[in-house]
Amino acid sequence: MSDYKDLMTDMGERARGAFAALSGITSAQKAEALVAAASALRHSQPGILAANAQDMIKGRENGLSDAMLDRLMIDAERLDVIASAVEQVAALPDPVGAIIDRNERPNGLIMERVRVPLGVIGIIYESRPNVTADAAALGLRSGNAVILRGGSEAMESNRAIHAAMVAGVTAAGLPEHAIQLVQTTDRAAVGAMLKAAGLIDIIIPRGGKSLVARVQEEARVPVLAHLDGICHTYIGKAADQDKAIAIAVNAKMRRTGICGAMETLLVDQDYPAPGPLLRALLDAGCEVRGDDAIMELDPRTVSAEAEDWDTEYLAPIVAARMVGGVDEALAHIADHGSHHTDVVVTEDEAVANRFIQHADSAIVMWNASSQFADGGEFGLGAEIGISTGRLHARGPVALEGLTTYKWVVRGTGQIRP
Amino acid sequence: MSDYKDLMTDMGERARGAFAALSGITSAQKAEALVAAASALRHSQPGILAANAQDMIKGRENGLSDAMLDRLMIDAERLDVIASAVEQVAALPDPVGAIIDRNERPNGLIMERVRVPLGVIGIIYESRPNVTADAAALGLRSGNAVILRGGSEAMESNRAIHAAMVAGVTAAGLPEHAIQLVQTTDRAAVGAMLKAAGLIDIIIPRGGKSLVARVQEEARVPVLAHLDGICHTYIGKAADQDKAIAIAVNAKMRRTGICGAMETLLVDQDYPAPGPLLRALLDAGCEVRGDDAIMELDPRTVSAEAEDWDTEYLAPIVAARMVGGVDEALAHIADHGSHHTDVVVTEDEAVANRFIQHADSAIVMWNASSQFADGGEFGLGAEIGISTGRLHARGPVALEGLTTYKWVVRGTGQIRP
Numbered sequence: 001m002s003d004y005k006d007l008m009t010d011m012g013e014r015a016r017g018a019f020a021a022l023s024g025i026t027s028a029q030k031a032e033a034l035v036a037a038a039s040a041l042r043h044s045q046p047g048i049l050a051a052n053a054q055d056m057i058k059g060r061e062n063g064l065s066d067a068m069l070d071r072l073m074i075d076a077e078r079l080d081v082i083a084s085a086v087e088q089v090a091a092l093p094d095p096v097g098a099i100i101d102r103n104e105r106p107n108g109l110i111m112e113r114v115r116v117p118l119g120v121i122g123i124i125y126e127s128r129p130n131v132t133a134d135a136a137a138l139g140l141r142s143g144n145a146v147i148l149r150g151g152s153e154a155m156e157s158n159r160a161i162h163a164a165m166v167a168g169v170t171a172a173g174l175p176e177h178a179i180q181l182v183q184t185t186d187r188a189a190v191g192a193m194l195k196a197a198g199l200i201d202i203i204i205p206r207g208g209k210s211l212v213a214r215v216q217e218e219a220r221v222p223v224l225a226h227l228d229g230i231c232h233t234y235i236g237k238a239a240d241q242d243k244a245i246a247i248a249v250n251a252k253m254r255r256t257g258i259c260g261a262m263e264t265l266l267v268d269q270d271y272p273a274p275g276p277l278l279r280a281l282l283d284a285g286c287e288v289r290g291d292d293a294i295m296e297l298d299p300r301t302v303s304a305e306a307e308d309w310d311t312e313y314l315a316p317i318v319a320a321r322m323v324g325g326v327d328e329a330l331a332h333i334a335d336h337g338s339h340h341t342d343v344v345v346t347e348d349e350a351v352a353n354r355f356i357q358h359a360d361s362a363i364v365m366w367n368a369s370s371q372f373a374d375g376g377e378f379g380l381g382a383e384i385g386i387s388t389g390r391l392h393a394r395g396p397v398a399l400e401g402l403t404t405y406k407w408v409v410r411g412t413g414q415i416r417p
Numbered sequence: 418m419s420d421y422k423d424l425m426t427d428m429g430e431r432a433r434g435a436f437a438a439l440s441g442i443t444s445a446q447k448a449e450a451l452v453a454a455a456s457a458l459r460h461s462q463p464g465i466l467a468a469n470a471q472d473m474i475k476g477r478e479n480g481l482s483d484a485m486l487d488r489l490m491i492d493a494e495r496l497d498v499i500a501s502a503v504e505q506v507a508a509l510p511d512p513v514g515a516i517i518d519r520n521e522r523p524n525g526l527i528m529e530r531v532r533v534p535l536g537v538i539g540i541i542y543e544s545r546p547n548v549t550a551d552a553a554a555l556g557l558r559s560g561n562a563v564i565l566r567g568g569s570e571a572m573e574s575n576r577a578i579h580a581a582m583v584a585g586v587t588a589a590g591l592p593e594h595a596i597q598l599v600q601t602t603d604r605a606a607v608g609a610m611l612k613a614a615g616l617i618d619i620i621i622p623r624g625g626k627s628l629v630a631r632v633q634e635e636a637r638v639p640v641l642a643h644l645d646g647i648c649h650t651y652i653g654k655a656a657d658q659d660k661a662i663a664i665a666v667n668a669k670m671r672r673t674g675i676c677g678a679m680e681t682l683l684v685d686q687d688y689p690a691p692g693p694l695l696r697a698l699l700d701a702g703c704e705v706r707g708d709d710a711i712m713e714l715d716p717r718t719v720s721a722e723a724e725d726w727d728t729e730y731l732a733p734i735v736a737a738r739m740v741g742g743v744d745e746a747l748a749h750i751a752d753h754g755s756h757h758t759d760v761v762v763t764e765d766e767a768v769a770n771r772f773i774q775h776a777d778s779a780i781v782m783w784n785a786s787s788q789f790a791d792g793g794e795f796g797l798g799a800e801i802g803i804s805t806g807r808l809h810a811r812g813p814v815a816l817e818g819l820t821t822y823k824w825v826v827r828g829t830g831q832i833r834p
Contacts, residue, residue, distance in 0.1 A: 020775075103795070109794075111796065119807055197633075201807050202807075240830065242830070247830065249832075334437065357440060360440075362824060365827075368826055368830070368831045368832075372526065377833065378522075378528050390821045406777075406778065406812070407781070409780060409781070413785070414786065415664060415667035415671070416788040
């Protein structure tokens with residue numbers, strides 16, 4: 001453990017040095033460096049695919065599931081997607097340097113809040129090796145130094161991707177340690193990373209519940225939390241029936257494994273057509289676990305247990321309940337929700353506004369599918385995750401979420417009376 | 418300890434209930450409630466002064482210093498100031514509900530980021546009982562529920578102030594538990610408060626180093642850090658000599674006990690008049706602890722030890738050093754600063770801009786006294802403290818710093834392709 005403390009101190013100090021050096025580098029240079037990194041990824045295709053093949057062999061030996069192997073796998077096409085994503089981040093507007101607000105005081109002092117990078121960002125993630133490139137690109141575009149810690153099953157792939165990106169950004173004149181990868185698979189290294197307060201400014205965990213829980217339990221460094229998405233869709237009494245069916249089926253079934261997928265359906269007891277709504281979900285291949293009122297509507301539904309209301313299925317299963325109005329829907333969401341994305345479907349604007357006002361969710365939607373919970377769909381270009389915490393950044397976190405601000409005060413010799 | 422866990426769970430749940438109720442209350446009602454609270458403070462003068470007299474007697478018995486007794490003392494005039502401060506917060510514009518940005522997507526979805534309260538704020542503070550009123554007012558104005566934990570030496574005063582404010586806000590129709598006070602002096606209650614993750618959204622410590630250090634060490638709840646202010650003033654080669662003297666003397670001597678007071682003076686080796694600058698500080702009654710080059714300039718200076726560069730004196734003492742230019746000044750600040758407020762004095766705009774760009778401080782000032790580091794002076798109306806952390810809020814934290822945002826997405830039935 002103390003070895004890893006030394007390792008993280010060394011990496012943290014190098015990252016801080018790189019961060020300081022980045023503050024002298026223009027936005028255009030950072031963009032060029034990312035274009036160079038993308039080019040290096042493409043030129044390194046043989047090495048990256050060979051490294052990934054090693055991970056795949058080891059993964060099969062270790063009995064990884066087909067789903068995990070698929071997430072791990074990189075072929076020429078996927079590498080091209082990874083490189084293109086880096087180029088897309090390079091093309092995003094740089095938030096750094098923007099003046100958030102400006103205030104001239106009666107004494108002539110001019111106060112400006114200017115956007116600056118957060119500093120050193122630690123990203124802890126699991127099997128998908130594309131996160132190595134994505135996270136490095138988002139961090140660097142916004143002027144941060146990043147320390148990456150990927151899953152052990154993707155170590156060779158991550159090393160190869162990291163080496164290519166470092167080659168690209170250093171060729172463009174950026175500091176080598178702007179992007180560092182923790183090169184050990186020992187989990188104790190994560191512990192040291194979580195305690196590197198003063199060296200790492202923020203930890204962003206990307207992964208399953210057990211990873212996020214460990215990070216939140218152990219971290220002394222602030223954490224940008226990305227917890228589960230127990231997303232609700234409330235079908236109001238005055239919902240348009242076609243919209244209700246289209247939204248519910250899309251929110252659940254378009255992709256069941258993403259955090260913005262609907263997990264609980266709340267149907268107003270006065271909504272006139274609950275049967276066709278459930279039928280549409282069932283016909284689409286969704287298991288419906290309902291309360292008694294729901295189960296009366298269709299013999300194919302099964303009974304929901306207490307824990308269903310708190311479960312993120314990430315599967316073609318939905319928990320469904322009848323509620324006595326918008327306030328009962330809100331109370332259910334307050335008790336069981338995860339502050340991610342919650343949806344109201346109604347043509348009644350007053351009901352929609354009540355839901356929007358009172359649902360304490362990072363994202364509240366009216367008449368839209370919760371599957372839109374995605375930085376790209378929000379027009380943010382890319383995202384590093386969806387924050388379910390309340391501090392600093394909430395909902396889709398993109399470049400701006402990786403920045404903070406400083407106050408710049410310009411005077412002409414003012415002293416305080 | 419487990420008793421305090423139960424206590425904090427109860428208080429936290431009541432606070433969350435109050436927070437939910439506050440989301441249905443208009444800005445005007447919140448302002449009226451604070452005006453009523455101020456009025457209740459004024460009407461409760463006899464009780465508050467009697468309670469404070471008890472604290473003062475106990476404080477003298479316990480041997481509190483004169484400075485601490487002065488901080489603790491409330492007389493009619495000070496109570497009037499406390500009540501007026503609550504009225505001033507009532508009159509501040511409410512940040513809640515403001516639309517931060519708005520984005521209409523090609524598919525017709527409208528994405529808005531809307532400012533909302535943070536939630537439940539825990540404030541842990543030391544002897545000044547006016548913080549009870551200030552913190553409650555700032556928290557409530559921005560729609561939050563607050564849990565206050567003041568110093569044991571001010572317990573009777575805090576209880577009386579809290580009771581008056583609760584009487585005022587409940588009379589105005591606000592929930593009773595919007596403002597709660599931890600009514601025990603046992604330090605274990607603070608430990609339970611720091612671990613109430615999920616119930617308390619953020620902890621704001623206001624007090625000395627040992628309090629803040631304990632909070633940062635123990636907290637499982639996010640902390641808005643208010644650490645020390647080791648503030649630097651760098652006098653550049655091209656500084657105006659009159660401004661340099663006026664700013665340095667004001668930054669150090671106007672009030673030596675505030676976090677924005679200068680603690681270290683960095684003088685460019687090519688600044689032509691270092692002697693008069695030091696003389697002005699010495700003549701004003703400041704002890705100057707210098708490096709060799711500084712000590713050569715005036716026989717009244719004394720020698721600085723290594724720890725002086727890392728010391729927040731909060732006293733009429735300054736550490737002073739000659740530096741070889743703006744980059745050496747920046748390097749010194751990077752090594753020894755506390756990311757609070759750092760100042761450059763120069764008429765050379767290029768030097769000023771280099772300093773502004775590279776000083777990694779919450780507040781960077783050009784040709785002004787660091788004593789302006791104050792929410793009121795920044796035009797924010799009031800402040801709950803100066804954040805030296807990088808996340809969420811930086812520098813003076815006022816109403817906006819006590820808010821977050823939610824994303825509101827308005828659609829017409831859109832589903833994701």
